[in-house]
Amino acid sequence: MPYIKRCPECNSISLEYDEQRGEVICRDCGLLVEEKMVDTGQEMRGQTEEGKKRGRGGAPIDMQKFDKGLTTNVGEISDIYKLDSGQTRKFLRLKKWQERVSTSIERNLRLAMSELRRVASFLNLPTVVRDEASRVYNFVLQRGLVRGRSMESVIAACIYSACRSYNIPRTLDEIANASDVERKEIGRTYRFIIRKLNIRVTPSSPKDYISRFSSILHLSPKTQNDAIKTLKRAETAELTSGRGPAGIAAAALYVAALLNNEKKTQREVADVAGITEVTIRNRYKELLERLNLEEKIKIKEAESKLAKEKK
Numbered sequence: 001m002p003y004i005k006r007c008p009e010c011n012s013i014s015l016e017y018d019e020q021r022g023e024v025i026c027r028d029c030g031l032l033v034e035e036k037m038v039d040t041g042q043e044m045r046g047q048t049e050e051g052k053k054r055g056r057g058g059a060p061i062d063m064q065k066f067d068k069g070l071t072t073n074v075g076e077i078s079d080i081y082k083l084d085s086g087q088t089r090k091f092l093r094l095k096k097w098q099e100r101v102s103t104s105i106e107r108n109l110r111l112a113m114s115e116l117r118r119v120a121s122f123l124n125l126p127t128v129v130r131d132e133a134s135r136v137y138n139f140v141l142q143r144g145l146v147r148g149r150s151m152e153s154v155i156a157a158c159i160y161s162a163c164r165s166y167n168i169p170r171t172l173d174e175i176a177n178a179s180d181v182e183r184k185e186i187g188r189t190y191r192f193i194i195r196k197l198n199i200r201v202t203p204s205s206p207k208d209y210i211s212r213f214s215s216i217l218h219l220s221p222k223t224q225n226d227a228i229k230t231l232k233r234a235e236t237a238e239l240t241s242g243r244g245p246a247g248i249a250a251a252a253l254y255v256a257a258l259l260n261n262e263k264k265t266q267r268e269v270a271d272v273a274g275i276t277e278v279t280i281r282n283r284y285k286e287l288l289e290r291l292n293l294e295e296k297i298k299i300k301e302a303e304s305k306l307a308k309e310k311k
Helices: 085-100 104-123 127-142 151-165 172-179 183-197 207-217 221-236 245-259 266-273 277-291 294-310
Strands: 015-018 023-026 032-034
Touching: 104 127, 104 151, 104 172, 127 151, 127 183, 151 172, 151 183, 172 183, 207 221, 207 245, 207 266, 221 245, 221 277, 245 266, 245 277, 245 294, 266 277, 277 294
Parallel strands: none
Antiparallel strands: 015 023, 023 032
């Protein structure tokens, strides 16, 4: 319905909205109040009795498809065989030639987008990150930066770049496991892409990993908040610079879990974070020494021992 309430000429409220023409007309003075209005109603789908389509538009553009969802195919095999033999052979030839005339870029995109959807589904990434990764890969392919590199490594690097752009915490190890590409190869390709395309990516923060790690470890909200406070103190003490964000986040969660009597082994935290126990142990010792948390840890351990003895 129109948003205009009164006629500007006679101040009448008797307005008529013509849905076919997209116009608003005053019934009293005949003034054309509004014209060429956009129809915000539901798009009509389906067929009329004459067999003509009522829909005015097709499917939306999809960046995750090699043709963005705009290519028209000759037809499916089941539909072709409903025709007579002469027409069936004709459409089969057309379908074969449609595949032959596709360019190398289209063939590459067809395979690459399928791989991208597989890896993104494995990592459970949102649609906006998948579209961004598809867009980056299109730029890389159009500029000829794929040559000399495997398609899988470029796809993994584009997904990692999209995750960094939208602050989605995914480590290189997770993407390497999902794509079956070595971690070093993904990192090398990622640095090459952001340098060539001038992509500005903000450094990942350890805070981005806290919520996901704590959810997997089934830690309480208080432990999660304490871990974030520990990270803030670590940033003030300059403990986060030059160190992997996943390792710092895992160590902060481990410390917070000990302070809240939520026992988690270093092995459990390391497996969730995708790092080694040695990394957890080193970051844990640094946090205890620089933030003076040794006394609090000892007090909590003594209290837990007393509670066990009383039971």
